[in-house]
Amino acid sequence: MVRQANKAKLDKAHAATHGRLLDASAEVFAEVGFRAATVREICERAGANIAAVNYHFGDKERLYAEVLKTAYVRALHKYPVDFGLPKNATIEQRLEVFVRSFLLRVFDEGPHSHHGKLMAREMIEPTAALDSIVHTVMGRQAQAIMNIVRDLLGHSATEERCRLCGMSVVSQVLFYHNCRPVISRMFPTMKFGPKEIERLAAHITRFSLAALRNYSEATR
Amino acid sequence: MVRQANKAKLDKAHAATHGRLLDASAEVFAEVGFRAATVREICERAGANIAAVNYHFGDKERLYAEVLKTAYVRALHKYPVDFGLPKNATIEQRLEVFVRSFLLRVFDEGPHSHHGKLMAREMIEPTAALDSIVHTVMGRQAQAIMNIVRDLLGHSATEERCRLCGMSVVSQVLFYHNCRPVISRMFPTMKFGPKEIERLAAHITRFSLAALRNYSEATR
């Protein structure tokens, strides 16, 4: 039996702990991964009881799925694929904007930004939550870079070639984020602040532009 | 008190289980990662008792460190950076050989080849074992690609530019391996057999050659 009447305070309390659990668990999941994260640590950071996760989300796995999805959507909303792109942009601008917003998205580490770390872990150890993401939000990103690449290669380029070249662009962005443990051990001076990210964006755009413009002429 | 005398059978028995433990644990560590791997599973596959890991290696962590190091060294020995490179090779050949042997190394999945998977996990969740690897064996690889890049960019290129371009090459190789869960979900037809790896090597070499040859002319 459901009561439709006014129950503001209860709803507010429910939403409050629900939200605190989401925030806290996003933090913990990003820090140590799904498996190593404990519901005890999550609940402690959320200021909630040990049973809160099961009461509000059913189990740890469904909590994680919700965390991953919202982190992805939020990051894509904060840094859209066409972030600040002028109406009649050149193809060079389109590539640069794609690369820069992608970098900003994965490197963003604000209190509500865990998309980069969470996705990096999904790459190595995928969970069930990854499937729905790939086939919904991620597809649009793939289309965006494929269109840019096709315009640069010329429309006679095969689908496979566009795909490979698209991945060559994407790979460069992900490398700096996902392989940071190795990079920072090998080049300890390398930092990843806003200024450095801008330099990275410039390099990746330049490297990729040179490659795509001269791909057909390059002998193997 | 140490006996120096003939103790062949004991030594053999020791070395045998020691080796079986290394093989079995390499398998398990590669499959599920350090944390999710259980010594029970490892010992079962090795046909050894639960206490074998602690007796032979002290603890799980030291076993892992030995597994990682030997896997890396073995892979680099099987596919050296200059794998089949002729004496007076062109710069194009040097790049292609670097890319191909790198791909073969990370994608190799024989019964004794877990280097790729182990290192992919190290990237996301580094253990203490990574430090020693980076500063020994990995440094040589970095030098190899840096030399190739410098020769292609011209010797006036700055150290930072060579570093960035070197990483742009490396990133493409690692992407196809490390991000395979996403790739195979997005493009289910894509396979990674020997033939496909050869095509990948050709693409990455071609893309990178076009980029490096025209890097200085590319406007941003």
Added chain:
DNA sequence: TGACATTTCAAACATCTGTTTAAAACTTTC
């Protein structure tokens, strides 16, 4: 053969983990 060393073994230990439970605290509704 018998004293000693090494390796293997089954069992137990201590700890940690996600989840469940049943009662308590709180809120809403009438």
Added chain:
DNA sequence: GAAAGTTTTAAACAGATGTTTGAAATGTCA
């Protein structure tokens, strides 16, 4: 204000995990 519904709480549960232990088995060597 009392009944009903909702959320929180502390405690317990059941299973898994790395490690330890002390005895048994196996090998070495004088």
